[in-house]
Amino acid sequence: MVEWTDFERATIVDIFSKMQYEVVGPAALARCLVVYPWTQRYFGNFGNLYNAAAISGNPMVAKHGTTILHGLDRAVKNMDDIKATYAELSVLHSEKLHVDPDNFKLLSDCLTIVVAAQLGKDFTGEVQAAFQKFLAVVVSALGRQYH
Amino acid sequence: MLSAREKELISEIWERLTPVAEDIGAEALLRMFATQPGSKTYFSHLDISPSSAHLRSHGQKIVLAIAEGAKDISQLAITLGPLQTLHAYQLRIDPTNFKFFSHCMLVTLAAHMRKDFTPVAHAAMDKYLSAFAAVLSEKFR
Numbered sequence: 498m499v500e501w502t503d504f505e506r507a508t509i510v511d512i513f514s515k516m517q518y519e520v521v522g523p524a525a526l527a528r529c530l531v532v533y534p535w536t537q538r539y540f541g542n543f544g545n546l547y548n549a550a551a552i553s554g555n556p557m558v559a560k561h562g563t564t565i566l567h568g569l570d571r572a573v574k575n576m577d578d579i580k581a582t583y584a585e586l587s588v589l590h591s592e593k594l595h596v597d598p599d600n601f602k603l604l605s606d607c608l609t610i611v612v613a614a615q616l617g618k619d620f621t622g623e624v625q626a627a628f629q630k631f632l633a634v635v636v637s638a639l640g641r642q643y644h
Numbered sequence: 645m646l647s648a649r650e651k652e653l654i655s656e657i658w659e660r661l662t663p664v665a666e667d668i669g670a671e672a673l674l675r676m677f678a679t680q681p682g683s684k685t686y687f688s689h690l691d692i693s694p695s696s697a698h699l700r701s702h703g704q705k706i707v708l709a710i711a712e713g714a715k716d717i718s719q720l721a722i723t724l725g726p727l728q729t730l731h732a733y734q735l736r737i738d739p740t741n742f743k744f745f746s747h748c749m750l751v752t753l754a755a756h757m758r759k760d761f762t763p764v765a766h767a768a769m770d771k772y773l774s775a776f777a778a779v780l781s782e783k784f785r
Binding site for chain 2: 527528531532549552553606609610611613614615616617618620621622623625626629
């Protein structure tokens with residue numbers, strides 16, 4: 498059972514209440530595909546991922562990025578049981594999508610950096626710590642059903 | 645592997661940040677202390693509270709070393725020689741902390757450069773900081 502301070506809960510709720518999903522989601526996924534090109538292995542049918550400009554302009558990347566980001570909403574609403582919330586999604590990523598769970602950390606780092614760029618100096622060290630803790634719990638839940 | 649264009653991009657960015665090295669360095673350190681409390685154990689002899697003189701001067705030292713290395717990345721092993729010795733024999737910082745610091749430096753750059761911290765700049769910077777950390781730990785064993 499993860500312990501959340503009042504500050505951490507408030508910070509996570511606040512960040513997601515102001516979240517521009519259609520900007521941040523696509524930007525985070527695109528950034529992951531550019532910064533860690535081996536992650537492109539999971540997106541063979543996404544068309545042109547030839548260079549950074551193509552990736553950033555790719556509509557399938559954009560759509561999928563938005564979907565992934567909205568996937569975090571359930572965790573925000575269920576911060577006290579993120580493990581159970583993502584049990585099914587974990588099985589999906591393992592059994593059907595065959596995604597190496599190390600990739601979850603890569604995407605979560607890119608998401609942190611995109612949110613930092615959005616919030617600028619409001620993304621203080623304390624806010625960053627809360628956000629990274631939240632993402633770490635999500636990443637752990639997503640990797641939990643792998644065997 | 646860094647392309648010629650990436651090396652240019654990296655050295656441009658660090659040249660622009662050299663005048664605010666204190667701010668950037670202190671912020672990256674503070675982010676690391678907030679997200680990785682274990683990293684504070686290496687600073688028990690200093691005052692690392694926000695805006696402390698120790699924190700700012702230390703942050704400045706680190707950023708200036710990173711900026712210096714960026715001027716000629718192919719010569720990193722030579723440029724970092726003395727710092728390699730310092731980190732291996734005196735500071736003996738566990739190298740996972742270099743990863744934490746690099747990530748916090750990237751977050752600092754994103755918070756300052758905002759839209760200008762493009763995916764391409766991020767990729768180049770991540771590669772540079774990884775190379776920097778690897779060279780820095782070369783004398784560890």
